[in-house]
C-alpha cells in the first residue's frame with residue numbers, strides 16, 4: 001500500500017487507515033483478527049482505535065473492548081512494531097447506570113453531557129489505561145477525541161506535551177474540533193514550545209454538509225481551507241463512506257447519517273458519483289475513498305470502518321482506481 005507523510009513529520013503512514021471501532025463489538029474477535037491480518041498482508045499498518053470503543057455496545061462498561069482486542073492481536077503475533085497505532089482519549093462518558101435503558105440502548109444525550117473531557121489528570125489516567133489494554137509502552141498517535149471547551153487549552157496541551165516527552169506518545173492529533181480552536185492550539189504550542197498536533201480527525205466524505213449543519217465534527221469549507229494552508233496537519237477522514245450509504249438509495253433513505261447532507265447538492269453529487277463509478281468499473285462506496293485519496297490540497301487520509309470481512313475486501317479496489325483529470329474535475333465540480 002502506498003504511504004503519505006503525516007503532516008510534515010517525515011513519518012510515512014498507510015494511504016488508507018483501518019478503524020477498529022467495531023472490533024470486539026459488532027465485529028467478533030475472529031472476524032476482527034482476520035480483517036487486521038488482511039490489512040497487514042496488503043501492506044497497511046495504520047490502525048485507529050479509542051479508549052471508549054465501544055461502550056455503547058457493552059452495557060455496564062465504559063468501552064476498552066477494541067483496545068483489548070488489538071492488544072491481544074498484537075501480542076499473539078508480535079505485531080506491535082508492524083503497526084502505526086493511534087488511539088484517543090477524552091470522549092468516554094462518566095459512568096452512570098442511566099447510560100443504558102432496560103433494553104441496553106445507549107443514551108447518547110447523557111453521554112455527550114458527561115464526556116470526561118481533556119483535563120490533565122483525566123488524560124493521564126486515560127492514556128495509561130489505553131497503554132495497559134493495548135499492551136504497549138507507547139502509541140504512535142494520540143488524539144484528543146472530542147475537543148473540550150470546558151478545560152483550559154493550556155492544561156490539555158501541556159499534559160499532551162508531557163506524554164510526548166515521556167515517550168508514551170510519538171505524535172499528537174485532535175478530533176471533532178472547530179477551525180478556530182485549531183488555530184488557538186497552534187498559537188499556544190508556538191508560544192510555549194509544546195508539541196503541535198499533526199493529525200486532525202474529522203468526519204469527511206464526498207458529500208458536503210449543508211450550510212446549516214454547524215457540526216464541529218465535520219470538515220467544512222472553512223476547515224478544508226485552513227488545512228490547505230497548514231500542510232503540517234493531515235486530515236484523517238473518518239466515516240469516509242458515511243456508513244456505506246453511497247451504494248444504496250434504500251440505505252440512504254432515513255439513515256441518520258444523511259441528516260447533515262440531504263438536499264439538492266447531495267443529489268447532484270450522488271448522480272455524478274454514480275456516473276463516474278460506472279465508467280471506472282467500481283461502486284460508489286469504492287469510488288469515494290479513491291477520490292479522497294486523490295485530493296492534493298488538503299491531502300486526505302481515509303479511515304475506513306468495515307464491519308465484516310466482505311466489507312473489508314470490498315474496500316480494497318479503491319486503492320487501485322485511476323481517475324482521469326477530467327473525471328476528477330467532474331467529481332469536484334458536481335453540486336449546486
Ligand SMILES: NC(=O)c1ccc[n+]([C@@H]2O[C@H](COP(=O)([O-])OP(=O)(O)OC[C@H]3O[C@@H](n4cnc5c(N)ncnc54)[C@H](OP(=O)(O)O)[C@@H]3O)[C@@H](O)[C@H]2O)c1
Pocket residue numbers: 018019020021022048049145175176201202238239240241242243244245247285303304305306307310311312314315
Ligand atoms: N473521531 C471520531 O469521533 C470517530 C467517529 C467515528 C469513527 N471514527 C473512526 O473511524 C473509523 C471508521 O469510521 P466509520 O466506521 O464510521 O466508517 P465507515 O466506513 O463510513 O462506516 C462503517 C460502516 O459502513 C458500512 N460499510 C463499510 N463497508 C461497506 C461496504 N463495502 N459496503 C457497504 N457498506 C459498508 C457498514 O455499515 P453496516 O454496519 O450498516 O453494514 C459499516 O459498519 C472507525 O473505526 C473509528 O476508528 C472516529
